[in-house]
Amino acid sequence: MNRLLSSGLLAAALLFVPALAAPALAAPAIATPSAEAAPTITARGDIVFLGGDPWSPSGPLEVTVRNPGSTAANGFFVLRLPVDADLLLGEDCRMVRGTPRTWLCGGAELPAGAERVYRLTVGSSAPEPVFGVQAWGAVAGRDAAGVTDEFSDFRINWPDRTSLRLRATADPVVNGTTTVRVKVTNTGTFDIGGYSFTVTTPAGVRVASPTCADRGRMVGVGCEILRPNVLGDGVTDSFDVRLTVTGGTKTVQVSLAPTNRYTNKDTALTLRLNGSGGSGAGDATTPPPAGPTVTPSPTATASPTATVTSSTPDAAQLPRTGVSGSTYALVGAVMLALGAGLLVLRRRLSRG
Numbered sequence: 509m510n511r512l513l514s515s516g517l518l519a520a521a522l523l524f525v526p527a528l529a530a531p532a533l534a535a536p537a538i539a540t541p542s543a544e545a546a547p548t549i550t551a552r553g554d555i556v557f558l559g560g561d562p563w564s565p566s567g568p569l570e571v572t573v574r575n576p577g578s579t580a581a582n583g584f585f586v587l588r589l590p591v592d593a594d595l596l597l598g599e600d601c602r603m604v605r606g607t608p609r610t611w612l613c614g615g616a617e618l619p620a621g622a623e624r625v626y627r628l629t630v631g632s633s634a635p636e637p638v639f640g641v642q643a644w645g646a647v648a649g650r651d652a653a654g655v656t657d658e659f660s661d662f663r664i665n666w667p668d669r670t671s672l673r674l675r676a677t678a679d680p681v682v683n684g685t686t687t688v689r690v691k692v693t694n695t696g697t698f699d700i701g702g703y704s705f706t707v708t709t710p711a712g713v714r715v716a717s718p719t720c721a722d723r724g725r726m727v728g729v730g731c732e733i734l735r736p737n738v739l740g741d742g743v744t745d746s747f748d749v750r751l752t753v754t755g756g757t758k759t760v761q762v763s764l765a766p767t768n769r770y771t772n773k774d775t776a777l778t779l780r781l782n783g784s785g786g787s788g789a790g791d792a793t794t795p796p797p798a799g800p801t802v803t804p805s806p807t808a809t810a811s812p813t814a815t816v817t818s819s820t821p822d823a824a825q826l827p828r829t830g831v832s833g834s835t836y837a838l839v840g841a842v843m844l845a846l847g848a849g850l851l852v853l854r855r856r857l858s859r860g
Contacts, residue, residue: 549618549649550574551585553662556630556645559701560736562766563723565667566596566631571647573626575618583618584650586659587611589630590643593664597629612650632666637766639669670696671772672703672739676762678779681753685716686781688749692764694739695772702736704765705749712755713781718747732765757782 551573558565573583589595589609601613616624632638643664649657675691694700707715708730720731739745751760763776
């Protein structure tokens with residue numbers, strides 16, 4: 509009797525072994541290795557501070573190009589500038605056709621994990637002086653195949669408005685010449701990268717030195733003298749202006765420009781030129797409103813030309829290779845029924 513029961517259990521086990529083993533014997537799907545993605549070149553731009561000539565300030569832009577890949581690659585970068593900003597000097601940069609205010613730069617080979625810093629010069633192209641405003645440019649790395657990384661923004665700062673104090677005196681006119689002694693003090697809280705000094709001259713008065721700037725802003729009315737050196741806060745810039753005078757007593761006006769840059773009133777003076785000398789007199793001009801003349805508009809961040817996507821499928825899309833839970837449940841139910849049947853059979857055989 510025990511042998512009969514053992515034989516029945518063994519047969520049932522052999523009957524359901526294929527059901528359990530079948531899923532395990534099925535070979536899982538083997539993903540074919542995809543081709544290695546082209547190296548991605550990244551680029552980041554540093555903040556730009558415009559300074560120098562207040563009418564057309566400029567400043568350095570440093571762009572760091574990096575090759576994070578495992579092989580050497582040529583590292584390019586795409587540069588985009590906002591309205592009222594232009595590229596004045598750049599290493600290996602050329603404009604991109606059909607895309608305004610966009611340049612493709614670089615191209616040097618970068619070893620794996622290496623980086624290179626490109627130094628460019630950005631300048632203001634606004635038709636009028638701009639102060640106290642900001643705009644945004646963008647850079648993106650690109651490899652030799654044209655695969656472009658996401659654009660990264662960088663900020664461009666125009667010079668802030670500040671205060672300068674003007675003082676000037678004129679020596680007596682001797683033999684038709686006089687010297688105006690000028691003192692300009694930076695009464696602001698930060699250094700400035702230069703300023704402009706103007707002399708409005710009537711008929712019979714001409715500026716002999718220094719040389720007038722060839723900008724055309726004072727043609728027919730006077731002379732503009734650029735002072736390009738950095739002037740620290742609290743520092744005074746002193747210089748002389750020689751004038752030739754004919755026709756008796758004359759009146760000239762001297763002032764600091766651009767006028768919309770300064771927040772104080774003592775930026776303009778009136779000088780009387782005669783044989784006994786002259787000094788600063790008259791009311792100073794009233795400073796303009798604090799708002800800038802032109803406000804550059806930041807560029808919208810553009811989407812990259814191409815994006816490198818991963819070849820790894822999502823977790824929800826991975827094939828299932830193991831035994832499902834429903835299979836185990838079915839096998840358990842069958843085994844339970846088989847055991848109950850064998851138990852009933854054993855009792856009947858014992859009674860017989």
